[in-house]
Amino acid sequence: MRPMPDLFSRACLLLSISLFPTVFLGPAGCWAGPTFLPPIPAHLRKCVRAVKPFGDAKPVALTFDLCESENEISGYDARIVDFLRTRGIRATFFAGGKWMRSHPQETLQLMADPLFEIGNHSWNHKNFVLLGVEAMREQILGTQVQYAMYREQLISLSEARGARMEVMERMPRLPALFRFPYGRCNALALQVAGELGLTVVQWDVVSGDPDRHQTGRKMADTVLRRVKPGSMVVFHANGRGHHTAEGLHRIIPELGKQGYVFMTVSEMLRNGEALTSEECYENSPGDNRRYDIRSPGRYRER
Numbered sequence: 001m002r003p004m005p006d007l008f009s010r011a012c013l014l015l016s017i018s019l020f021p022t023v024f025l026g027p028a029g030c031w032a033g034p035t036f037l038p039p040i041p042a043h044l045r046k047c048v049r050a051v052k053p054f055g056d057a058k059p060v061a062l063t064f065d066l067c068e069s070e071n072e073i074s075g076y077d078a079r080i081v082d083f084l085r086t087r088g089i090r091a092t093f094f095a096g097g098k099w100m101r102s103h104p105q106e107t108l109q110l111m112a113d114p115l116f117e118i119g120n121h122s123w124n125h126k127n128f129v130l131l132g133v134e135a136m137r138e139q140i141l142g143t144q145v146q147y148a149m150y151r152e153q154l155i156s157l158s159e160a161r162g163a164r165m166e167v168m169e170r171m172p173r174l175p176a177l178f179r180f181p182y183g184r185c186n187a188l189a190l191q192v193a194g195e196l197g198l199t200v201v202q203w204d205v206v207s208g209d210p211d212r213h214q215t216g217r218k219m220a221d222t223v224l225r226r227v228k229p230g231s232m233v234v235f236h237a238n239g240r241g242h243h244t245a246e247g248l249h250r251i252i253p254e255l256g257k258q259g260y261v262f263m264t265v266s267e268m269l270r271n272g273e274a275l276t277s278e279e280c281y282e283n284s285p286g287d288n289r290r291y292d293i294r295s296p297g298r299y300r301e302r
């Protein structure tokens with residue numbers, strides 16, 4: 001295992017000089033706390049696509065990406081979050097560090113909500129297949145740092161209300177899950193994420209919500225046809241899921257009727273055996289290689 005004692009100080013410096021030149025701020029200041037978790041054992045550095053539940057349980061994980069690319073500020077679909085809250089539905093949000101930075105209040109609210117888990121979705125949604133090791137680390141660590149800083153803020157805020165310990169115990173120090181932008185990875189990227197202690201999570205059900213032609217009804221039909229116990233469904237909550245909220249109004253009650261239990265990804269991983277792949281893809285191996293083009297415009301799609 002490669003020792004990384006000075007990783008943060010190096011990452012902090014790199015963040016300021018290379019990742020965020022003049023276009024956008026990096027994490028607000030420098031973070032003195034830990035930035036990476038114990039490494040994932042080498043043989044487990046694969047991509048989790050679903051879970052085989054223990055026994056007859058019917059868990060399902062709804063996941064929402066909060067992507068934000070280099071030259072844009074993306075959105076926040078409050079209708080989705082409000083609906084999940086109204087129904088008490090547990091869910092996982094894979095947030096980009098840059099998205100967190102441009103949406104501080106929304107991030108703090110998501111982090112503070114015990115219904116939700118926050119995963120890492122890189123800093124600004126680069127295709128990791130096109131990055132070198134240092135750039136991969138910056139993308140992952142910048143986001144870990146941003147999360148850790150917000151967690152400190154929440155702890156300070158809750159201190160005034162006498163809830164410091166409760167918040168600290170409930171909220172992980174760092175995100176434990178990572179999702180690759182565009183669902184693209186290679187062996188090196190899996191290794192880097194694993195070294196930084198992150199479990200790589202993808203999906204086995206694609207809602208197709210960035211497609212403007214994907215109506216809420218069609219989305220619900222697709223998801224309901226494909227979900228099985230232990231499934232992970234990918235949606236977007238950054239304004240790119242054009243009809244996601246409408247789709248969820250059908251998907252969630254129907255899955256509930258069928259006996260499904262909504263869990264965060266980490267909860268589901270504790271309640272079953274991870275089903276993994278060494279390749280990262282949307283529906284079948286190789287189907288997302290179209291993103292491997294060095295053109296900034298390609299990054300604006302998802």
Ligand SMILES: [Zn+2]
Pocket residue numbers: 065066067121125180181182302
């Ligand atoms: Zn994304």
